[in-house]
Amino acid sequence: xxxxxxxxxxxxxxxxxxxxxxxxxxxxxxxxxxxxxxxxxxxxxxxxxxxxxxxxxxxxxxxxxxxxxxxxxxxxxxxxxxxxxxxxxxxxxxxxxxxxxxxxxxxxxxxxxxxxxxxxxxxxxxxxxxxxxxxxxxxxxxxxxxxxxxxxxxxxxxxxxxxxxxxxxxxxxxxxxxxxxxxxxxxxxxxxxxxxxxxxxxxxxxxxxxxxxxxxxxxxxxxxxxxxxxxxxxxxxxxxxxxxxxxxxxxxxxxxxxxxxxxxxxxxxxxxxxxxxxxxxxxxxxxxxxxxxxxxxxxxxxxxxxxxxxxxxxxxxxxxxxxxxxxxxxxxxxxxxxxxxxxxxxxxxxxxxxxxxxxxxxxxxxxxxxxxxxxxxxxxxxxxxxxxxxxxxxxxxxxxxxxxxxxxxxxxxxxxxxxxxxxxxxxxxxxxxxxxxxxxxxxxxxxxxxxxxxxxxxxxxxxxxxxxxxxxxxxxxxxxxxxxxxxxxxxxxxxxxxxxxxxxxxxxxxxxxxxxxxxxxxxxxxxxxxxxxxxxxxxxxxxxxxxxxxxxxxxxxxxxxxxxxxxxxxxxxxxxxxxxxxxxxxxxxxxxxxxxxxxxxxxxxxxxxxxxxxxxxxxxxxxxxxxxxxxxxxxxxxxxxxxxxxxxxxxxxxxxxxxxxxxxxxxxxxxxxx
Amino acid sequence: xxxxxxxxxxxxxxxxxxxxxxxxxxxxxxxxxxxxxxxxxxxxxxxxxxxxxxxxxxxxxxxxxxxxxxxxxxxxxxxxxxxxxxxxxxxxxxxxxxxxxxxxxxxxxxxxxxxxxxxxxxxxxxxxxxxxxxxxxxxxxxxxxxxxxxxxxxxxxxxxxxxxxxxxxxxxxxxxx
Amino acid sequence: xxxxxxxxxxxxxxxxxxxxxxxxxxxxxxxxxxxxxxxxxxxxxxxxxxxxxxxxxxxxxxxxxxxxxxxxxxxxxxxxxxxxxxxxxxxxxxxxxxxxx
Numbered sequence: 001x002x003x004x005x006x007x008x009x010x011x012x013x014x015x016x017x018x019x020x021x022x023x024x025x026x027x028x029x030x031x032x033x034x035x036x037x038x039x040x041x042x043x044x045x046x047x048x049x050x051x052x053x054x055x056x057x058x059x060x061x062x063x064x065x066x067x068x069x070x071x072x073x074x075x076x077x078x079x080x081x082x083x084x085x086x087x088x089x090x091x092x093x094x095x096x097x098x099x100x101x102x103x104x105x106x107x108x109x110x111x112x113x114x115x116x117x118x119x120x121x122x123x124x125x126x127x128x129x130x131x132x133x134x135x136x137x138x139x140x141x142x143x144x145x146x147x148x149x150x151x152x153x154x155x156x157x158x159x160x161x162x163x164x165x166x167x168x169x170x171x172x173x174x175x176x177x178x179x180x181x182x183x184x185x186x187x188x189x190x191x192x193x194x195x196x197x198x199x200x201x202x203x204x205x206x207x208x209x210x211x212x213x214x215x216x217x218x219x220x221x222x223x224x225x226x227x228x229x230x231x232x233x234x235x236x237x238x239x240x241x242x243x244x245x246x247x248x249x250x251x252x253x254x255x256x257x258x259x260x261x262x263x264x265x266x267x268x269x270x271x272x273x274x275x276x277x278x279x280x281x282x283x284x285x286x287x288x289x290x291x292x293x294x295x296x297x298x299x300x301x302x303x304x305x306x307x308x309x310x311x312x313x314x315x316x317x318x319x320x321x322x323x324x325x326x327x328x329x330x331x332x333x334x335x336x337x338x339x340x341x342x343x344x345x346x347x348x349x350x351x352x353x354x355x356x357x358x359x360x361x362x363x364x365x366x367x368x369x370x371x372x373x374x375x376x377x378x379x380x381x382x383x384x385x386x387x388x389x390x391x392x393x394x395x396x397x398x399x400x401x402x403x404x405x406x407x408x409x410x411x412x413x414x415x416x417x418x419x420x421x422x423x424x425x426x427x428x429x430x431x432x433x434x435x436x437x438x439x440x441x442x443x444x445x446x447x448x449x450x451x452x453x454x455x456x457x458x459x460x461x462x463x464x465x466x467x468x469x470x471x472x473x474x475x476x477x478x479x480x481x482x483x484x485x486x487x488x489x490x491x492x493x494x495x496x497x498x499x500x501x502x503x504x505x506x507x508x509x510x511x512x513x514x515x516x517x518x519x520x521x522x523x524x525x526x527x528x529x530x531x532x533x534x535x536x537x538x539x540x541x542x543x544x545x546x547x548x549x550x551x552x553x554x555x556x557x558x559x560x561x562x563x564x565x566x567x568x569x570x571x572x573x574x575x576x577x578x579x580x581x582x583x584x585x586x587x588x589x590x591x592x593x594x595x596x597x598x599x600x601x602x603x604x605x606x607x608x609x610x611x612x613x614x615x616x617x618x619x620x621x622x623x624x625x626x627x628x629x630x631x632x633x634x635x636x637x638x639x640x641x642x643x644x645x646x647x648x649x650x651x652x653x654x655x656x657x658x659x660x661x662x663x664x665x666x667x668x669x670x671x672x673x674x
Numbered sequence: 675x676x677x678x679x680x681x682x683x684x685x686x687x688x689x690x691x692x693x694x695x696x697x698x699x700x701x702x703x704x705x706x707x708x709x710x711x712x713x714x715x716x717x718x719x720x721x722x723x724x725x726x727x728x729x730x731x732x733x734x735x736x737x738x739x740x741x742x743x744x745x746x747x748x749x750x751x752x753x754x755x756x757x758x759x760x761x762x763x764x765x766x767x768x769x770x771x772x773x774x775x776x777x778x779x780x781x782x783x784x785x786x787x788x789x790x791x792x793x794x795x796x797x798x799x800x801x802x803x804x805x806x807x808x809x810x811x812x813x814x815x816x817x818x819x820x821x822x823x824x825x826x827x828x829x830x831x832x833x834x835x836x837x838x839x840x841x842x843x844x845x846x847x848x849x850x851x
Numbered sequence: 852x853x854x855x856x857x858x859x860x861x862x863x864x865x866x867x868x869x870x871x872x873x874x875x876x877x878x879x880x881x882x883x884x885x886x887x888x889x890x891x892x893x894x895x896x897x898x899x900x901x902x903x904x905x906x907x908x909x910x911x912x913x914x915x916x917x918x919x920x921x922x923x924x925x926x927x928x929x930x931x932x933x934x935x936x937x938x939x940x941x942x943x944x945x946x947x948x949x950x951x952x
Contacts, residue, residue, distance in 0.1 A: 646952045649951055649952035650948055650951050650952075651947070651948030651949060651950040651951025651952075652944060652945050652947070652948050652951070653882075653944045653947070654769070654873070654874050654875070654876075654882075654944055654945065657873060657874055658769075658772055658773065658776060658874055661776050661780070661870070661874070662776060665776060665779045665780055665783060666779075668783050669779065669782075669783060672783070672786065672787075673786075678853075679853070682853050682857075686857070686861050689861065689865065690861065690864055690865070690868075693864075693865055693868045693869075693888060694868060696868075696872070696884060696888075697868055697871055697872045697876075697881075697885070702878060702880060702881065705881060705884065706880075706884070709884055709887070712888075712891075713891070716865075716891055716895060719858075719861070719895065720895070720898050720914075722853055723853070723858060723895075723898045723899050723901070723902055724902055725898040725901060725902075725910075725911050725914065727911070727915075728894075728898055728911055728914045728915060728918070731915060731918055732894070732918055735918050735919065735922050736887075736891075736918070736921075736922070739922050740887070740921070740922050740925045743925065743926060743929065744880065744883075744884075744925070744929065747929045747933070748880065767875075769874070769875050769945075770875050772874070773870075773871050773874035773875035774871065774875075776870070776874060777867040777868070777870050777871040777874070778867070780866075780867055780870060781863055781864065781867040784859075784863040784866070784867075785860070785863060788856055788859045788860060788863065789856070791856075793854065793855045793856055798903075799855075799903055802903040802904065802905075803903070803904075803905040803906060804902050804903045804905065805901075805902055805903075805904075805905050806905075809905065811908070811911065814905075814908050815908060815911060815912065815915070818907065818908050818912055819912070822907060822912075823912050823916075826912075826916055827916075830916055830919055830920065833920070833923060834919065834923055837923035837924075837926055837927050838923075838926075840927055840930070841926045841927045841929070841930040842930075844927070844930035844931060844933070844934055845929075845930040845933050845934070
């Protein structure tokens, strides 16, 4: 329903407002003095949210608004910039600004007392600005720009407590891995430009756009302006997917996300759960028409593998935030794989629901961590306040956190009455329907999805039981501050089914799915009933099993050694492998270069300096002895001549006589005898 | 060679040897006394040149005047002058060599001039009237002084007076010494 | 008669000896003696040539005058040497070189 009817120009203005206001908060704080209050940032992000809501209400399922201006030109090539407001954009705008607003409010309580908080608001503003701009950009070039900027803000925020070595290392790792993905993005962009000569998304990916009208004939990919071998089509698709792999933490570029938990929890919730990591999936959504079947298969395989891997690793982690990080990786794998099998709308639906309940999981975990940290400081204790093995019984001490986190966990696990149930089942059922048409490996895909969902249930149940159930370990833990609790409650409401569909059990009624291209498979089949039932019943069984192991009773314990445990605990040894394969060689190359530089390059320079020194010594000798010597020689010759002739005026009588007589006698002798 | 030649050569040798010794000997007193001998032998040679009055005048003035003057001046000077005068050092120096060279050069010159002249056959010697041994030179000198050489005579006496006054003035003692 | 050339030779040698004394002696009085030698050599020469002049007796006359003048010169020279000594405290002609360049 439209709240107000806006014209296209007003909508453009509102879009600009929505994008620019968070950036103003970045500027205001960077340029001015250290403004530690949150008022300006919250005001800016609220304005952004309100504008996004207005735009959303006007444009959801409405006409697409596309405005652009000429940006710059290089020779005869003209590049334009503008924004594209279709369903995907406006949904993302509301999602990003809404969750940002909640996280801003939460941060006022969570980051209270931090001395660098003015920088925190600035970086958050920068991030919100770049993310908002990314989702409305209409040109691949602009998306790339803001893609990078989002990665940069993530770097700043992960390394916010940069005095901690682990934090700055994690920030570097995140940025470098994202860079690797960005190479892929750039390559894809270059291939597209070479083939089509434009970056405009509407022209390229719209209905009947350039990509649709390009044809494949005799192994050549032919477009209106150029042609190249068909392998380039797959390469372009895969290159863009590389960007997604890095940004959305898919295998093999996923190892930065667990380390990124070194940043503040509010940052983790906003960036690494809800919005930035979703940008990868968003990109897949934007350029979906580009992918051919080979690339789609690759996407599916990688997505499903990542989902499985993330879930298995989350089983054995002990740091609360790391469990949630691997859970994010796993859920992103779900989304990516859904994209791969063609469930475009279901993937975006899951993105939206995941944003809310994952953000809630992180913020609730943040509340727990915050209270434990405060308790630690107060009583001067020493323990890792993020380790779930050292927590217990918090449900009585922090009831609101317990309730909200349990709702989010239920959403993650996919229990009925939650939004997660709707979106996850959407993907699951669609995957079964998709697999019906194929044989071989593709038949396995839905079963791996199911297995991963069960593992998800187990690990999240483990987390809830460990943290909240059992005997309280510490006395005097209080509830988190009311600001935090209010945010948690709002998010908990959003994790329930009400926001997304009036029917708690069937996703067909979800308005989000109606906004996107349907996957085109049969909707009303028996699968729609069987699968949710099977999954729910097995999930309940699993929860009960987990309760037996981790809950109050703790009758059975899992063996904590053994090959499989270690393999999972060490995150499938990816970090070790990467360190061995990449970090060590680079370090040794760097050491070698350093030595080379020092020895040879500096040696050459020193040799040069020595040579110049010698040369200068020679010319100095030459100048001093020969040139100066010549001049001095003349003067000394003059002096010697003078001195010599002066001796004749010695003042001595007898000398004068001698001189006189010599001359006279000489004259006489010469005259008489010669 | 008659006896007068031998005596002449003896006196000539005496002159030259004593002159040489005057120059060679470092000691001032001894050289003055040798100078004394030189004067005497020179006077003897004047006699051989048939200038007896000159010889006696030489002895009187030089020995009795000049030499005595030098001896007195030397002996009666104060101690500083004496010790200053005794500062003579020996050794063969470049100056001596140069002086020797010049003197030998000059001598060589003079000798060649002398030996290139055939004295006996010079025109003005052939036409001249030499002094005989029996002539009264003193008489002649007296007459010549007052007639022919009157002017130089007067000038010399004025000159002597000047020298007297000058020497006396130069050698005066300062009032504030 | 003694040949004229003998007289001239002796006078030449005497002159050279006197010149040597003038040129190389470090004592002003010895220089004076050298000057005396030179004057005496000249007188000897005068006298030697005066043998041949009976009429005017020029040789002998001038020898006379020369003797007188030499004596006067010695007297004045000694007074000068005295003054030089008073002023310079030395009578070494090689040391008296204030007029040098």
